[in-house]
Amino acid sequence: xxxxxxxxxxxxxxxxxxxxxxxxxxxxxxxxxxxxxxxxxxxxxxxxxxxxxxxxxxxxxxxxxxxxxxxxxxxxxxxxxxxxxxxxxxxxxxxxxxxxxxxxxxxx
Numbered sequence: 001x002x003x004x005x006x007x008x009x010x011x012x013x014x015x016x017x018x019x020x021x022x023x024x025x026x027x028x029x030x031x032x033x034x035x036x037x038x039x040x041x042x043x044x045x046x047x048x049x050x051x052x053x054x055x056x057x058x059x060x061x062x063x064x065x066x067x068x069x070x071x072x073x074x075x076x077x078x079x080x081x082x083x084x085x086x087x088x089x090x091x092x093x094x095x096x097x098x099x100x101x102x103x104x105x106x107x108x
Contacts (some may be wrong), residue, residue: 008064010053011039016068017057027056 014024025035030052037043038053045053054061063071 008050009067010044010045010064011062012042012068013053013057013059014039017059019057024053024056028052 002092013019014021021032021039022037024030025032028035030038034043038045038049050061054064055065059071066074104106
């Protein structure tokens with residue numbers, strides 16, 4: 001019997017994506033028993049189960065190992081990093097005239 005506290009968040013992802021167990025079963029090809037046991041933590045999962053569930057929910061497999069709120073936070077950080085990188089301007093170090101506050105008082 002599986003540990004009563006599963007270490008994946010399939011049930012939470014179903015709730016977050018408004019997906020029923022029946023819909024998950026149809027999308028993955030799992031029977032009702034397997035779907036119920038996996039969702040309720042009564043059966044250990046395998047890598048193939050994670051991959052199939054992730055594909056059915058349109059998420060990355062690693063996201064099933066995180067609570068949906070944590071996975072969404074990581075998505076937001078990654079999107080912000082991508083946006084910042086895309087908007088990066090060419091490096092222009094400027095000159096002392098561009099930054100008068102950097103000019104020494106002795107030379108200025």
